[in-house]
Amino acid sequence: MRLPLPRAEVFAFFTDVANLQRITPPELGFEILTPQPIHLSAGVRIDYRLRLFGFPVRWQTRIARWDPPQEFVDEQVHGPYKLWIHTHRFQEQDGITTMTDAVQYRLPCWPRRIFRYRQDVIRRYFAAPAQ
Numbered sequence: 001m002r003l004p005l006p007r008a009e010v011f012a013f014f015t016d017v018a019n020l021q022r023i024t025p026p027e028l029g030f031e032i033l034t035p036q037p038i039h040l041s042a043g044v045r046i047d048y049r050l051r052l053f054g055f056p057v058r059w060q061t062r063i064a065r066w067d068p069p070q071e072f073v074d075e076q077v078h079g080p081y082k083l084w085i086h087t088h089r090f091q092e093q094d095g096i097t098t099m100t101d102a103v104q105y106r107l108p109c110w111p112r113r114i115f116r117y118r119q120d121v122i123r124r125y126f127a128a129p130a131q
Helices: 007-015 017-022 109-127
Strands: 045-052 055-067 071-078 083-093 096-106
Touching: 007 017, 007 083, 007 096, 055 083
Parallel strands: none
Antiparallel strands: 045 055, 055 071, 071 083, 083 096
């Protein structure tokens, strides 16, 4: 995303944890549980609550890398994913800041098992001789 603002201003927006609630779709019922204000730095942990597919989920992330105003990385400590690493990068050129999100994630095994089962059943169904 390109924003016509200085990098320091864009970085400050994304590192104000209260803004995370503002930019999360309302249907997720996202709530920050850690008392605010939260001053981000390496090692800071933040607790959240949200709803995924109608189910309540608690989530905790940790700031794994802190390099203001260029980059910060949050990683899941506890939560719905087997792996969650979210890298936020900020580059400025000619007064325009480019903000890049890179997310590495791995779903928990249960959805993969469900889809693997579905694929097996569908393959067997279509491999069966027509009657």
